[in-house]
Amino acid sequence: MNASDAHSRSPSAETILAATQRWRQQLSGDLHEHIVEAIYSRAARITDRAVSRPGRAARPTFDRTLDRVLTSRLTGFPIMILLFAIMFWITITGANVPSGMIASLLIDQGHPWLRSLFGAAGSPWWLTGLIVDGMYLGTAWVVSVMLPPMAIFFPLFTLLEDFGYLPRVAFNLDRLFKSSGAHGKQAMTTMMGFGCNAAGVVATRIIDSPRERLLAILTNNFALCNGRWPTQILIATVFLGTLVPASLAGLASAAAVTGVALLGVLLTFVVGWALSRTVLKGEVSTFSLELPPYRPPRLWQTLYTSLIDRTLFVLWRAVVFALPAGAVIWLVANVYVGGDSLAGHFIRVADPVGVFLGLNGVILLAYVIAIPANEIVIPTVLMLTVMVTGTQNVGAGAGVMFELDSDDAVRQLLSAGGWTTLTAVNLMLFSLLHNPCSTTLYTIYKETGSAKWTVASALLPLGLGFAVCGLVAWSWRLLS
Amino acid sequence: MKAGMNTAYTIVAGLVASAVAFWPRRGILARWRQAQELARRTRREDALKHILKSEASGRVATLQSIAGALQITTGNAAGLLEELAAHDLLTFEGGRLRLRPTGREMGLHVVRAHRLWESYLAEQTGVAEDEWHYRAEKQEHLLSPAQTLELAARLGHPTRDPHGDAIPGADGTLEGEQDQSLNGVEPETPVLITHLEDEPETVYRQLMALGLRPGMRAFVIERSTTRIRFWADGNEHVLAPVLAENVSVKPLPEFRPADLVEEEYLSGLKLGERTRVVGLSRACRGPERRRLLDLGFVPGTLVEVDMVSPAGDPTAYRVRGSVVALRREQANLIRVNSGDAEST
Incomplete structure (x- = not known):
């Protein structure tokens, strides 16, 4: 048998291709459909042969009963609201104590101790300033404010997730999110965003439809994150609480903070509605939501994974950005060009713009240099205000962030810095509507793999923030 | 000195302006x-x-x-x-x-590019159905023959576009429209809608708005000189003959009208009811279709309504041992057999 013999017996490539082409034309409909159908019927045949079922397999009655209660018209929503209220309450009250402990350890004790250590080693003032006052203090601040709430919120969230409750929340709320073109699972990522936007963005992985996932990523920043609550509460207490009689002060400031958070939720829907009808129109969209059976949550495993995968993951990213940002904060306050610090130059240039928007130059600079974490915005604002006003006996020196113990002292300092009620209201709005922190931006870049969407997610809330603040300032001046 | 500066500025401005105007390919x-x-x-x-x-x-x-x-x-x-x-x-x-042969090849290329682009928009993007034709009209002149071949390979060499038109092969000839129009069908004869003519666009949009798609099954209920009343995948429609002319059909000899009417949609099922899937509607395409198939909504599968969201939508269905929630529009795409429905 030789080669040409074999060649003449087997059909040539052209014949085979022609035959496949002919058969292809005869295939009706979608090939994928036929294949899936065949796989399922084959699998069904195999299981019928190999698996015997005592009686008919039905869902456990416990699951059914629980589902009836959790998704009922009567009890579904109240249970949901109650559960999340409890979760937030535990997080906020529970985080205060460890936050204070870490702060006193790292900031009140660690900071002076490090300074004296550097001093003893004969380090020049600028090196001590850059490393201890800048990098160390910035990072310590981020860790002490960020770590405890996340270490409480994430495990609680993961427990609910592990139990199988969160898909039911998506099931209950899908109708609401659908009206803005979003997926019901965005309820979960938004909820996660209240803890931390970076974690919220990572959580959008559960949404498997590309358009709805992008939507969830781009609007996650409208969930007022853990790092912004303290700013809201402080400013509301100091400036808005004092506008009403003392007995109503607490109520008024709480209402103001809740109002801002609800505005964020409203914007999530409005912006989502607009995006899904414009730029995201051509993206692929498919809906599906699986409701897994309930499982007893595995406590230790949940604690471990939520601490490692979520808390430490986010914290590490924040620290990576806080180190250089701490250095920048110290440098802008301490590097002098032409008789004024860099911060002074920036504030002078930015002040007219800031005042036009109902803010001021200090706030704008604080939001630029405190980009690694929203937690350090207020300490940076206080430090810069002391620097600009030249207030004596307050603070710890140029470029050193600090916080004040009494609300009165904060009001005195900020009022000296030219703050009015309008500034306070607009700062609360701008705190909700500005670019996400660098940790979140980096996470968005990692998740979408696109510089375009990262830039969009930064400019979209920032543009909205300028627009809203400008509008409020304009009407404020018109009315007063 | 000042005059010198002005001259320099004028020259620079002139250079910039001419660069903006005359830059190769970008000016x-x-x-x-x-x-x-x-x-x-x-x-x-x-x-x-x-x-x-x-x-x-x-x-x-x-x-x-x-x-x-x-x-x-x-x-x-x-x-x-x-x-x-x-x-x-x-x-x-x-x-x-x-x-001439070169002209024929050019024409074929444009038709191929148009229909492939429509297939691409249907299968791999979320672009709305009424924009496919308009977008393909532009894209057909921008794709080179090589890009067209590449696109065909990426789509798995489809043979028909989403409207049911044949896509001419690389060697190919163009297939004419030979199927009869809905106007020529006798009442009570089941037919398959094979094609909706996408020109003129106003007529096409009207047909689309009625929810008609290639791949749907239909039969004429009654016919007069002024209107045609017909059934198509669960709904009754009335069309003027001038519109019905643009709907191409081919006969389905193996069916009786009663077989078609018995089919219902999953969205029509009530809580606790159970039935079998007959198939997915042709209006369900691309990623959406693959997703539903992968979840197990294939012909013969038992489906049961498990629970309804407190907001009324979505509804959770039990399919092959797992519980999957679908929105109403999706449940509207899944054909089930109403004759088979039973309560548990």
Whole structure:
């Protein structure tokens, strides 16, 4: 048998291709459909042969009963609201104590101790300033404010997730999110965003439809994150609480903070509605939501994974950005060009713009240099205000962030810095509507793999923030 | 000194302005030229496409029909034909327009590019259905033959576009529209909708708005000279004959109308009811279709309504041992057998 013999017996490539082409034309409909159908019927045949079922397999009655209660018209929503209220309450009250402990350890004790250590080693003032006052203090601040709430919120969230409750929340709320073109699972990522936007963005992985996932990523920043609550509460207490009689002060400031958070939720829907009808129109969209059976949550495993995968993951990213940002904060306050610090130059240039928007130059600079974490915005604002006003006996020196113990002292300092009620209201709005922190931006870049969407997610809330603040300032001046 | 500075500024400004205007390929002039060139090519290709399509469906392309299809004056159409003849793309033999091989190939390429792009939009993007044709009309002139082949390979060499038109192969000939129109169907005869003519666009949009799609099954209920009442995948429709002319169908001899009517949609099922899946509607395409298939909504599968969201939508279905929530629009795409429905 030789080669040409074999060649003449087997059909040539052209014949085979022609035959496949002919058969292809005869295939009706979608090939994928036929294949899936065949796989399922084959699998069904195999299981019928190999698996015997005592009686008919039905869902456990416990699951059914629980589902009836959790998704009922009567009890579904109240249970949901109650559960999340409890979760937030535990997080906020529970985080205060460890936050204070870490702060006193790292900031009140660690900071002076490090300074004296550097001093003893004969380090020049600028090196001590850059490393201890800048990098160390910035990072310590981020860790002490960020770590405890996340270490409480994430495990609680993961427990609910592990139990199988969160898909039911998506099931209950899908109708609401659908009206803005979003997926019901965005309820979960938004909820996660209240803890931390970076974690919220990572959580959008559960949404498997590309358009709805992008939507969830781009609007996650409208969930007022853990790092912004303290700013809201402080400013509301100091400036808005004092506008009403003392007995109503607490109520008024709480209402103001809740109002801002609800505005964020409203914007999530409005912006989502607009995006899904414009730029995201051509993206692929498919809906599906699986409701897994309930499982007893595995406590230790949940604690471990939520601490490692979520808390430490986010914290590490924040620290990576806080180190250089701490250095920048110290440098802008301490590097002098032409008789004024860099911060002074920036504030002078930015002040007219800031005042036009109902803010001021200090706030704008604080939001630029405190980009690694929203937690350090207020300490940076206080430090810069002391620097600009030249207030004596307050603070710890140029470029050193600090916080004040009494609300009165904060009001005195900020009022000296030219703050009015309008500034306070607009700062609360701008705190909700500005670019996400660098940790979140980096996470968005990692998740979408696109510089375009990262830039969009930064400019979209920032543009909205300028627009809203400008509008409020304009009407404020018109009315007063 | 000051005058010198001014001169320098003027020169720099002049250089910048001329760079903006004359920069190769990016300048205003170059872009304007490209746009002109594209418009010329579009006119040529559209004319060839029109002649080819007329030929394939047994009509004769004339100067008037070309002017009508391209929305230009007959004078311009005559100039265009002369230009095409000069490029050896067509000839006038005995007063009839005939395509030369190069012209035929160009026309085929445009049709292929158009239908492949529509398939691409349908299968791999979320672009709304009523925009496919409009977008493909633009894209067909931008794709090169090589890009078209690449696109075909990426889509798995589809043979038909989402409207049911055959996509001409690389060697290919253009298949004419041979199926009968809905106008010619006797009442009570089950048929399969094979094609919806996408030109003129206003008619096409009306048909789309009624929810008609290729792949749907239908039968005429009654027919008069002014209107046709027919059933298609669960709904009754009324069309004027002039619209029905644009719906192509082919007979389904193996079915009776009663077989078709018994099919219902999953969305019609009530809490606790159980039935079998018959198939997915043709209006369900691309990723959406694959997702539903992967979840187990294939013919023969038992489906049971498990629970309804407190907001009324979505609804959770039990399928192959797992619970999956679907929105109403999706449940509207899954055909089930109503004769089979039972409560648990």
